[in-house]
Amino acid sequence: MQTKRTEDYLPKAAVIRKITVENSQIKTFELAFADEESNRSFHYLPGQFMMVSVPHHGEAPISFSSTPTRLGTIQLSVRRAGALTAFMHTMEAGDQIGLRGPYGKPFPRANLEGRHLLFIAGGIGLAPLRSVINYCLDREAAFPRLTILYGSRLPSDIAFHTDLAAWRNHPRISCFLTVDAAEPGWDGAVGLVTALLDRADIDPAATTALVCGPPMMIGATLKELSGRGFADDNILTTMERHMKCGIGVCRHCHMDSKLVCVDGPVFSRAQLLQLDVAEVQS
Ligand SMILES: Cc1cc2nc3c(=O)[nH]c(=O)nc-3n(C[C@H](O)[C@H](O)[C@H](O)COP(=O)(O)OP(=O)(O)OC[C@H]3O[C@@H](n4cnc5c(N)ncnc54)[C@H](O)[C@@H]3O)c2cc1C
Ligand code: FES
Incomplete structure (x- = not known):
């Protein structure tokens, strides 16, 4: 198995730009990395996911709900389920979360x-x-x-x-x-x-x-x-x-x-x- 380095687990800071309420349980978070270089070099495909984290509230996988064809947009739609996602539902535009990824295989x-x-x-x-x-x-x-x-x-x-x-x-x-x-x-x-x-x-x-x-x-x-x-x-x-x-x-x-x-x-x-x-x- 390939050895992993500490950096592989380090999330990057991302800023919530906008939150859309989809229903009483689901919100869509539009995000951008805090540093511009990460935004420029970031690529993903439909079907992949990010590990999303907030200090003291946990980390969980969340799929992309946006399309990479619309550049500069990372959207994650989050259903309130447990510790992390319930806390995310209390967050506002301008707040920061941690992101690492993209991970997993996309739709072929x-x-x-x-x-x-x-x-x-x-x-x-x-x-x-x-x-x-x-x-x-x-x-x-x-x-x-x-x-x-x-x-x-x-x-x-x-x-x-x-x-x-x-x-x-x-x-x-x-x-x-x-x-x-x-x-x-x-x-x-x-x-x-x-x-x-x-x-x-x-x-x-x-x-x-x-x-x-x-x-x-x-x-x-x-x-x-x-x-x-x-x-x-x-x-x-x-x-x-x-x-x-x-x-x-x-x-x-x-x-x-x-x-x-x-x-x-x-x-x-x-x-x-x-x-x-x-x-x-x-
Ligand atoms: C690849 C992937 C993509 C996903 N994409 C999305 C997405 O786009 N949007 C979305 O909203 N969710 C998505 N999920 C689900 C999301 O990751 C989970 O709901 C996650 O557990 C939420 O974290 P939490 O800390 O809020 O809740 P948790 O604290 O993890 O609790 C969530 C639920 O799981 C139960 N639970 C907690 N730990 C365990 C355990 N070890 N074994 C069994 N049950 C347990 C809890 O009792 C609770 O009912 C995805 C999951 C995967 C694997
Ligand atoms: S092997 Fe760790 S989450 Fe899949």
Whole structure:
């Protein structure tokens, strides 16, 4: 195993430029490194993540929700979950956090280029997919057609309203929403996100699916896509495991023989079927 130096664990200071409230649980933080050279030399791709830290409050992996095609913007969308993320939700523009990365493997471009892309998201799972969707919109020739299926628990849990409004009006995108349970005023679909597959016009042979969400949703969706004729190589998802180092040293994020931080977080169903992983067990 490659030896790591202390510097590999040192976060760089980043300033919160803007905070967007996406719903009662999720905020998007727009960030810039405190030193200009780091901003100039920073590169990432959709699917990768940063280790985000605040002294005395912890460190956690958070995926990019922005696209690198829009230069100078790092956006991380954070759901309030525990110590670090709850503290981040109290922070304001101008405050500083620590960032190290980017880490992990991105969504593989070769599986996406020229194909119909089907994005299936549950809850905060739309954050990493937002990065890919906006990347694809900015690279029109390579990614001609996108379909988005997004499921939330309740209508009031729907996040990324500004993006959803833009995507729903975009000529290259078909976008469908559903909720597990309706609230007064909701006249949209009610039911599992996989039920939306019946509304979309999809040829499995020409389509690659990108699935992000809670483990149960991932398990059900991967199985459904396979049953509908998607090849296992054309079903991509992101896996979550608790992380400490983020760089392949501590093994906290092990998933059978793989480490999510360096071998993932993006995996195809074909890769997952080789592993003993709860999300693909029926
Ligand atoms: C690759 C990757 C990308 C991610 N991207 C995002 C993202 O874009 N946005 C986002 O909001 N989140 C994302 N997450 C999830 C995020 O990293 C976790 O929610 C993280 O735990 C939050 O840190 P925290 O300190 O706020 O909460 P924690 O204190 O870590 O607590 C979070 C929850 O995990 C439980 N928990 C804590 N420690 C353990 C443990 N050792 N074993 C089991 N359960 C435990 C707690 O009880 C609590 O319910 C991502 C995770 C991964 C692996
Ligand atoms: S988080 Fe340490 S090996 Fe993955």
